[in-house]
Amino acid sequence: MNVYDSARMAELLAPLGYEASDSPDNADLVLFNTCHIRENASEKLYSELGRIKPAKAEARNHGPMVVVAGCVAQAAGEEIFRRAPQVDIILGPQTYHRLPELVSASERTRMTTSRPSKTPGMIDIAFPDEPKFDALPAPKNEGPTAFLSIQEGCDKFCAFCVVPYTRGAEFSRPVASVLAEAKLLVAQGAKDIMLLGQNVNAYHGEAQTGQEWGLGRLIRALADDVEGLERIRYTTSHPRDMDEDLIAAHGEVPALMPFLHLPVQSGDDGVLKAMNRGHSRDDYRLLVEKLRKACPDLVLSSDFIAGHPGENDRAHENTLKLIADIGFAQAFSFKYSPRPGTPAAAHDDQIPEETKNKRLFEIQALLKDQQAAHYAACLGKSYPVLFERKGRYEGQLIGRTPHYFPVHVSAAESLMGQSAMVQIASVGTASLGGVLQHDPQSTSPTDPVHFDSPLATETLQERPSC
Ligand code: SF4
Known part of the structure; x- marks a missing residue:
């Protein structure tokens, strides 16, 4: 989301000459x-602010203009001016469309004041009524992959999370605006669009008929109406918002890729309740069953928090068991760390660091094995790979399979931005290596493939679906 927002901010500043x-x-x-x-x-x-060239460390309205945007700006507000008086502008994530007017005002102040730091900085961290997206310029995208923000904010209030406080209430962009932006991105060369939202599957955008559309219906419309769009993904989703239509779309829309990031956070019902997730371990299992029935080829990714307040050894074992039972191709796992102002931060039963470290290590070891098993299962199989960027080595391109697995391939640069069938010839810890099929310029399956990580070419006894 921040990559998307940063690109929009750069586009907003371009007309001012930046x-x-x-x-x-x-x-x-x-x-x-x-x-x-x-x-x-x-x-x-604050440490990064201190690294800006020394002239700026002295005062506001002097040296380069300094803007702090995003969720820390939203959460810390005026406190940033107190601790870093060199900051000129503070903007929240819902007000960054006002960046040009604040920068212009700051430029005018600089021209009219001779005393650095004696004028107040400018701050806008409101949650305005007018939709931010209407005020943003048309996006410019390079390459075959693009982000498209369709939803922002969250109403779930998980006990550990700051998002509802920094991004505000759930907001969905209207259907027409999403379709128009997708068409523009595809016209610029995008073939793979990642739909973004803090809680993206809570999407409930208004269609031109006045009806509210869910994410499943939006995905079907993108697949049908946006010519040239080959791949659709979405992130990040909440288990409670996976409705029947969205589940069915995974089996019915070929452009919807067989990869889903579906955070569960914990495999223990007591911890899930303390987290205010609003679902149980069995709800998650049932959901995964339904998804796999709709799309047998689906691979899953998730998020895990080790050592949430109140988590005991048994709860941790339950998380390990859920991971073992489901089998994830990829996951993000972290030690719990308190966010000021969230309910979990005030919980009495905080877990010692040493215990959190041990639990995180066990979770990550299991997830690493599962990722290796998913990669190993690809060996010898062929997939359409969309080439996204050049590799580290001459003549090497990096692309992704439909399951979002990175693949290194020796291929002509003319294939950049194109899809081609690739046979997986070797397996690394963080990526696959493959050879182009039916291409006279490709290396043979026995040629070495360069990896950024050590090779692990053993074939595992049990191969999950890949
Ligand atoms: S973890 Fe996700 S669903 Fe929960 S409050 Fe944060 S953004 Fe919302």
């Missing part, structure tokens, strides 16, 4: 687009 600089040292304006989801995000911001 363009990307290769270093903050050469910049007239330095913009920090911050994320608050990880611990110490604000401390990292």
